[in-house]
Amino acid sequence: xxxxxxxxxxxxxxxxxxxxxxxxxxxxxxxxxxxxxxxxxxxxxxxxxxxxxxxxxxxxxxxxxxxxxxxxxxxxxxxxxxxxxxxxxxxxxxxxxxxxxxxxxxxxxxxxxxxxxxxxxxxxxxxxxxxxxxxxxxxxxxxxxxxxxxxxxxxxxxxxxxxxxxxxxxxxxxxxxxxxxxxxxxxxxxxxxxxxxxxxxxxxxxxxxxxxxxxxxxxxxxxxxxxxxxxxxxxxxxxxxxxxxxxxxxxxxxxxxxxxxxxxx
Numbered sequence: 654x655x656x657x658x659x660x661x662x663x664x665x666x667x668x669x670x671x672x673x674x675x676x677x678x679x680x681x682x683x684x685x686x687x688x689x690x691x692x693x694x695x696x697x698x699x700x701x702x703x704x705x706x707x708x709x710x711x712x713x714x715x716x717x718x719x720x721x722x723x724x725x726x727x728x729x730x731x732x733x734x735x736x737x738x739x740x741x742x743x744x745x746x747x748x749x750x751x752x753x754x755x756x757x758x759x760x761x762x763x764x765x766x767x768x769x770x771x772x773x774x775x776x777x778x779x780x781x782x783x784x785x786x787x788x789x790x791x792x793x794x795x796x797x798x799x800x801x802x803x804x805x806x807x808x809x810x811x812x813x814x815x816x817x818x819x820x821x822x823x824x825x826x827x828x829x830x831x832x833x834x835x836x837x838x839x840x841x842x843x844x845x846x847x848x849x850x851x852x853x854x855x856x857x858x859x860x861x862x863x864x865x866x867x868x869x870x871x872x873x874x875x876x877x878x879x880x881x882x883x884x885x886x887x888x889x890x891x892x893x894x895x896x897x898x899x900x901x902x903x904x905x906x907x908x909x910x911x912x913x914x915x916x917x918x
Contacts, residue, residue: 657897659684663740664731666718666776669696671847672795674703675888676742681709683892685740688731689713710735718745719772728779737783740895744795745772746812748849753810765815773819777826781835790835791895794823795887798843798910804874820906827904836903838894843910844874844881878911 663680667673668689681687681704689704689711691697697713704711712734716727731738745768749761756762773794784790799809800816820839827837844850855861860869867879887909893899908914 655897656683656892656895658740658895661685661740662688662731662735662738663742663895664688664690664728664738664780665742666690667744667746667795668742669693669700669713671849672842672845672884672887672891673742673744674700675884676891677711678704678707678709679885679888679892680740680895681711682707683896685710685895686735687711688735688738690716690718690727690731692717718743718776719768721775724772724775725779732783737787738780739784739787739789740791741776741780742793742795742891742895743773743776745769746849749811750808751810752808756811761811762814765811766818769812769815770818770822773822781826781830784835785830785833788834790830790833791899792823792826792835792837793891793894794819794837794839795891796820796839796841796906798841798908798913800841801906801908802914802916804913824904824906831903834900836894836900838903838905838907840887840891840894841906841908841910842882842887843908843913844876845887846881846883850881874913876911876913880911882909882911 663685665673665677668677669691677687677689689697689700694715697715701711701713714727714730716723718724796819797816799813800820803813823837823839854866860866890909
């Protein structure tokens with residue numbers, strides 16, 4: 654399949670590890686000029702080097718996506734080197750596990766909202782003008798399946814509260830900007846084999862072996878596929894959403910969770 658993104662400037666937030674890194678690699682393999690943005694320089698440098706080793710074009714920028722000044726400067730730096738990013742993959746994760754009754758500090762909820770939602774507002778404000786000028790753009794948000802359907806056996810009251818607000822934000826933006834050739838979509842992964850997910854399974858749920866994880870997915874999490882997803886399986890969908898052929902697909906929320914979601918509608 655021809656993705657039609659050869660030479661396009663692409664920004665992948667959180668592209669140094671996990672799903673973001675797989676997305677960055679795939680976009681680079683399709684000819685995009687990739688910029689990886691994350692907070693840890695050593696991780697960013699390693700990811701950029703890995704992509705360059707495989708023949709891709711990549712640069713790295715360190716910034717906190719929730720800091721407006723840092724983010725604005727980062728987008729300007731990327732534009733100066735690669736051109737304004739017309740393909741943007743955004744994400745932000747606030748990991749503070751716990752039940753609602755146990756987390757009584759309301760500032761924890763405010764911090765989660767700042768990271769999950771305000772960071773995406775800042776990112777959209779930073780990149781949409783160039784997309785509008787170009788008459789073309791792709792924005793894909795990496796969310797979570799729990800934003801619509803919290804998992805009863807996973808105690809993430811804070812994230813479950815703040816994540817849904819991004820759904821309304823991105824649907825609103827998709828409606829407003831579709832007329833300019835800009836698509837805005839969300840990919841919502843379930844259980845994916847990332848370092849963070851594997852560590853959580855081991856530390857909080859006692860599942861450290863492949864067999865134990867498989868049993869948890871089937872018996873406890875009730876994932877029909879009876880396994881965790883691979884980051885590459887998420888990245889392939891995101892790469893398609895960033896492509897030229899995906900120009901009529903916008904405002905969508907796409908769950909990639911091995912059948913975990915219960916509604917067929």
